[in-house]
Amino acid sequence: MSHSVSRQTVGGPAEPGGAGLPASGGALRGGPPAAQRRRRPTPTARRQRRAAFLFLAPACVMVAIYVVWPILSTIRLSFFNWDGMTEPSFIGLANYIELFHTPTFYTALRNNLIWLVLFLLAPPMGLAVALYLNQAVAGIRIVKSLFFAPFVLSGVVVGLIFSWFYDPTFGLLALILGHGVPVLGDPRYATLGIVFAALWPQTAYCMILYLTGLTALNGEQIEAARMEGAHGWSMLWHVILPQLRPTTFMAIVVTIIGALRSFDLISVMTGGGPFESSTVLAYYMYDQAIKYYRIGYSAAVAVVLFGIMLVYIIYHLRRMLRTEQ
Numbered sequence: 001m002s003h004s005v006s007r008q009t010v011g012g013p014a015e016p017g018g019a020g021l022p023a024s025g026g027a028l029r030g031g032p033p034a035a036q037r038r039r040r041p042t043p044t045a046r047r048q049r050r051a052a053f054l055f056l057a058p059a060c061v062m063v064a065i066y067v068v069w070p071i072l073s074t075i076r077l078s079f080f081n082w083d084g085m086t087e088p089s090f091i092g093l094a095n096y097i098e099l100f101h102t103p104t105f106y107t108a109l110r111n112n113l114i115w116l117v118l119f120l121l122a123p124p125m126g127l128a129v130a131l132y133l134n135q136a137v138a139g140i141r142i143v144k145s146l147f148f149a150p151f152v153l154s155g156v157v158v159g160l161i162f163s164w165f166y167d168p169t170f171g172l173l174a175l176i177l178g179h180g181v182p183v184l185g186d187p188r189y190a191t192l193g194i195v196f197a198a199l200w201p202q203t204a205y206c207m208i209l210y211l212t213g214l215t216a217l218n219g220e221q222i223e224a225a226r227m228e229g230a231h232g233w234s235m236l237w238h239v240i241l242p243q244l245r246p247t248t249f250m251a252i253v254v255t256i257i258g259a260l261r262s263f264d265l266i267s268v269m270t271g272g273g274p275f276e277s278s279t280v281l282a283y284y285m286y287d288q289a290i291k292y293y294r295i296g297y298s299a300a301v302a303v304v305l306f307g308i309m310l311v312y313i314i315y316h317l318r319r320m321l322r323t324e325q
Contacts, residue, residue: 071306078299084289088296095300104276105301108284111191112260112308115280118195119202119259123251126206127244131236133207134214144211151204159268162197184270187277194265194278202258206251213247214240249320256312260305281305 041049078095082088099105133144150158165172168180183193217240225239241248263282266272272279272287279287281301289298 074299074302074306077296078303080296082295083293084295085293091296095297096304098297099300099304104279104284105281107276108279108281111278111280112262114191115195115198115259115262116256118192119199119255120252122199122202122255123206123248125199125203126208126251127210127248129203129207130210130214134211147204147207149204150201151208153201155201155264156268158197158201159265162193162200162265163269166193185274187274190270190274190278194262194269197269198258198262198265202255206255209247209251209254210244213244217243245320245323249316253313253316256316257309260309260312281308 077088079090079092080088081091081094129147133140133147163184164170166181166183168174168182168185171180173183174180181189183189221239221243222235225235230239261282262280263286266278266280266283267286270278272283282305285298285301285305288294288301
């Protein structure tokens with residue numbers, strides 16, 4: 001009797017079948033564990049994934065055709081010498097070597113840097129205008145429409161307006177100063193004059209972004225901050241701006257892209273002059289492709305411009321993600 005009890009104590013409860021092994025041994029010998037069986041997607045989950053893929057497929061195809069393929073084609077074309085009509089000839093890195101030895105490239109790069117630094121004034125100015133317009137007073141809708149008007153104007157119209165404004169003979173600037181200043185005819189002032197003109201619609205665009213963000217603020221946080229005595233700059237810095245961080249990120253990214261791809265105002269107001277002093281990478285790329293039929297060289301300029309944009313966007317995106325985490 002005691003011998004039978006000791007065998008059961010050592011071996012544990014026997015399985016039905018007399019195998020003499022623990023019950024868990026059966027799970028090891030037969031089939032996958034229960035946890036693995038539960039991880040298998042159900043028919044409903046498979047149908048949901050299939051439906052999601054079908055909904056995303058058209059957008060993925062459009063992005064692949066109109067974004068990914070042109071980028072890859074431009075990168076490939078930058079290694080060729082092509083005038084757009086004859087057969088392209090492979091020349092390797094010759095386009096990039098010539099580009100980095102051309103003084104106009106560094107002039108365009110410097111002007112792009114000036115655009116980038118001055119264009120970043122648009123988000124804070126747009127925020128200031130949005131805070132001013134975000135109040136319930138009589139006639140504020142008319143004021144909003146006046147500030148919104150520059151955004152709906154095309155770049156050609158804005159360029160013509162400021163070309164007349166800068167005209168040294170009959171322009172409004174000449175009337176204000178009392179004498180004419182050839183802003184667009186002086187290499188020292190041409191780029192600054194174009195950037196000032198471009199800030200007008202860009203500020204309106206940032207204003208629209210911030211007005212949208214202000215409507216989505218958490219009212220409970222603002223009321224709690226008021227009860228704690230926050231007002232003015234402390235309310236703006238510690239309560240409102242943290243909630244507007246996604247809007248600020250979008251405004252900065254759009255502004256950077258707009259500064260780097262600036263073209264229309266330069267084409268209308270100066271044509272890259274005088275003496276190529278106001279040209280930027282986007283206009284230099286157009287100038288080489290359309291005027292001189294250097295498609296491969298223009299593609300090299302486009303690749304360099306794309307790389308600069310990519311660096312700035314990735315930097316700000318990682319910074320925003322790190323801040324949120």
